[in-house]
Amino acid sequence: MLTIGEFSKICRVSPKTLRYYEAIGLLQPRLVNPMTGYRFYAADQLETMRLINHLKAYSFTLEEIKLLVVTLSGKPEDLTAALTEKKQELRRQAEQLTQQLQQLDRDIQNLHDGHSLFANDDEIPVQLTEVADSELLSWRLMVQEQAFPQAYKQCFGTLLEKLRTQGLTMSWAPMVLFHDAQFSDEGLDTEFAVPVAETTPETRLFQPGLCLKTVVSGIQADFAAVYARLIHTAQVQGYHSSGPLFEVYLSDPQDHPETLITEVYYPVTKNKMKRGENNGFPENEGFE
Numbered sequence: 150m151l152t153i154g155e156f157s158k159i160c161r162v163s164p165k166t167l168r169y170y171e172a173i174g175l176l177q178p179r180l181v182n183p184m185t186g187y188r189f190y191a192a193d194q195l196e197t198m199r200l201i202n203h204l205k206a207y208s209f210t211l212e213e214i215k216l217l218v219v220t221l222s223g224k225p226e227d228l229t230a231a232l233t234e235k236k237q238e239l240r241r242q243a244e245q246l247t248q249q250l251q252q253l254d255r256d257i258q259n260l261h262d263g264h265s266l267f268a269n270d271d272e273i274p275v276q277l278t279e280v281a282d283s284e285l286l287s288w289r290l291m292v293q294e295q296a297f298p299q300a301y302k303q304c305f306g307t308l309l310e311k312l313r314t315q316g317l318t319m320s321w322a323p324m325v326l327f328h329d330a331q332f333s334d335e336g337l338d339t340e341f342a343v344p345v346a347e348t349t350p351e352t353r354l355f356q357p358g359l360c361l362k363t364v365v366s367g368i369q370a371d372f373a374a375v376y377a378r379l380i381h382t383a384q385v386q387g388y389h390s391s392g393p394l395f396e397v398y399l400s401d402p403q404d405h406p407e408t409l410i411t412e413v414y415y416p417v418t419k420n421k422m423k424r425g426e427n428n429g430f431p432e433n434e435g436f437e
Contacts, residue, residue, distance in 0.1 A: 150180060156190040160198045175215045176201065197223075207235050273378040276362045280414065283320055284352040286311060287342035289328075291335045301325075304341035311351070318346040326395040340393075357392055360414040372413070379415040392416035 157164045170176040171188075176197060178188035200223060204214045213231070221227040256266050286308055292300045305323055312319060321344035328338040345352060361379050365372065376394065383390065399410040 150189040150191060153178070153188040153190065156194070156198075159195060160202070162198065162202070170201075173211065173215065174219065175211060176218075207232070208239070209235065273363055273375060275379060275382045278360055278362050280357040280360050280416075282354060282356045283344040284346070284348050285340075285342040285355045286317065286345050286349075286352050287326075287340050289338070289340040291337065292339045293336040296336070300339070301341070305343070308341060308343045312343060312345065315349065317349070320344045320346045322397050322399050324395050324397045326393045328393045357395070357414060357416045359391070359419055360416050361388070362412060362414050365411045365413055366409070375413050376415075379413065383415060383417050387420040388417035389420075390416065391418040 151159070153164050153167055157167055167176065167188075171178060176194065179191040179194065180189040181187070182189075197218060200218060201214055204217065205211075209217075209231075217223060217227060217231055259266060288304045288308060290300070290304075308323075311317070323341075323343050326340040326342060328340060342355070344355070361383055363375055363379060365375055379394070380390075382388075394413070394415050397412040397414065399412065
């Protein structure tokens with residue numbers, strides 16, 4: 150048996166950390182002296198500690214490690230699946246970092262050339278288009294800002310599985326509707342949705358109608374500037390909001406973040422115009 154000090158030294162983990170692992174149920178001492186409270190670890194627990202440190206090096210959370218090490222007992226098939234998923238996650242993060250580095254290069258060059266870091270909002274093209282009605286299979290919930298990546302994955306995964314099990318046909322790309330104008334303490338009222346061709350007890354009719362639309366490329370795009378541009382354009386041209394702003398994802402950000410294409414729509418009510426007056430937008434035939 151090894152004392153907590155000896156075990157700590159061999160594993161290069163502080164006694165404080167070992168006590169924390171004990172408290173959360175990740176790694177329990179093999180023996181605790183009831184009289185002195187001294188903790189002792191068995192030699193075979195060194196292998197468990199090595200596994201914990203190994204998984205931490207791959208950015209697994211302690212909760213994820215506990216699931217693999219304690220609940221699933223470190224079975225090879227479970228470790229293989231977890232490592233494969235983590236590899237995909239790290240690859241996506243690497244792609245995002247590559248995009249950020251490229252954007253940094255562009256920003257540095259723009260500043261060197263005497264330009265602003267941000268594009269002129271007037272350069273963001275806005276169209277006026279009519280969006281056809283559709284049935285939505287959706288999941289609406291309050292989402293905290295930091296929880297959006299996980300919410301996207303969970304909600305769309307559930308919705309696409311429902312499509313498969315219920316034999317429904319997707320009629321347009323997946324979308325997210327934002328029912329709040331701003332974040333609250335509870336998060337943002339968000340609806341994850343998939344348009345379908347069929348009508349079922351679980352679907353609802355979506356009637357966006359007339360919308361201001363712009364197209365955004367890349368996962369690092371300045372969506373705040375796009376939203377501001379749409380709202381400002383509506384105000385200048387005499388339109389009023391008639392529904393939640395929504396995003397339509399024409400490609401999967403999980404696969405290739407650099408090629409993500411997002412259409413952003415702002416439903417509006419059109420004020421009456423005098424005969425011969427132009428609304429100032431390019432013509433657009435909308436969607437079939």
